[in-house]
Amino acid sequence: MAILEEMAFRLVQAVLALDRVAVRQIMVESMNVSAQGGGVAFAGDVLSLALRTVGEQWLTGALALSQVYMSARLCEQVMQELIPCPVRAQGETRIAMVSLIDRHALGKTIVLSILAACGIPVVDYGAGVSVDEVVGRVQTDRPDVLLVSTLLLPSAFCVKELCERLRALSLQTRVVVGGAPFVLDPELWTRVGADAVGYSAGEAPRIIQALTGLNKEGAGLRV
């Protein structure tokens, strides 16, 4: 097994066991690999692969949502101990996230934890936010990617209005949706006009990397 996959495998076992000591040890090892020429992104790749694996196992039914949440939370806490003040790369793509309409923000919290642990800064627009408020924030901030989390079906339908209004304003922000309605109805993201969908929180880092590397005129895609 290549070293990346081996470390990610051990990290998955550690987070699922909620073994903070083991998680810290593995992340220090991966950061040492980075420092020894493994590439700056190596530690982030280990973390991203591990959390994506956890998310995939949730989608297949092997893991529960509580395990995904506790894993992401543990990783974020450990990374905050190891890197209290992450350095922003120059020209970094700006990402924003919102829990649209719904006040329950568990999904958003999990995604934010994963992205924070992977060193991807995100502007949090909060939970229970209306379409009007989101459009206003996007007009001001002009993020490259807006991650939209919903729990209830009516909130998922509101994404359609959100996307239409952003396009009417010629804003280039790509909208990525996620949450229970989009998992229960895998094609719903196309009907609401989103640019992409994530079926589990662990997909977030890969989706962001894929989108920010794309021509913004490109068609929507499932990543």
Next chain:
Amino acid sequence: MKTVMTAMQRVEAALSHRAGDRVPFFLLFTMHGAQVTGCSLRDYFHDAASMAEGQRLLQRRFGHDCHYAFTYAAAEMEAWGGETLFVDDGPPVSAAPVLRSWEEIDSLAPPRLADSPALQRALDLIARLQSPDVPVVGVVMSPFSLPIMQLGFETYLQLLYEQPERFEQLMRVNIEFCVEWANAQFAAGATALCYFDPVASPAIVPRDLYLRTGHRVACATLPRLHGPVATHLASARTLPILDDLAVTGTTAVAAGNGEDLVELRRIARGRFTLVGNLSGVDMTWWTPEQARAETRDLLAKGGGTGGFILADSHGEIPFHVPLEVLDAIADEVRCSVHR
């Protein structure tokens, strides 16, 4: 020629694992009642007479086999001091959690039902809907799932994993409230209750954790209730814990969204009735023809020998489901009598 049963007789046959004149079906309406009575959602949910009229109008139109006395989940939170947010096109939702610190659990006591206008309205609704011919189905949040609203989802998960003693204290209080609230509904005339317990699903917490927590809670709660109960996981997965649910005292179990009824029936082995599992999410985009096809499929899988009630998977028909889709479902069920 088969004798035509009343809805009550049909549902009783299904719960007793006997064949009726046809498979009973539940259309679990909440918000649609406002549509047919011409009320705003806020006004509708604040008036038991309107809610009763809405249920009766819908039952007359679609011919389904229950009146649904569920108002909205946040009504229970109002009893605990919480606020509810009403919107124009979706279910009322609970506002901020009522418990803002761990320490509040230490001195928590269950609220008095008599002090809650929202719960008194629900009891009034049940009383207005009482009938010998149509069952009245109420809803109670399980003590194990209620903390999602009491604490917020994230804080509750942290409690579950990190504060076992406070979790036990919270469950003690919640069980007492649940038992009192459920039995008040039976006393008011409810025929059966949905025991709403989404956190029990292995999609939300792993089975081993459920067995140490929510399963113990269900086993301590359900035997104290004065009527039949259907355990409902709000469309989440049930299959890995069906055998566990069977020993809680539940009379019925609602299948998760997309779960295979044939497989569930094999595991149920007549120990409980299955309810479900038309996809409420998919209903929003079905054509009437698709609705008929899905209904036929589930009727075939659920079987006509009792032990099955056709219903949606979530426990509440989404407001965006067109009435003609529901007409198609109802018509297909009625046509099944003649096959």
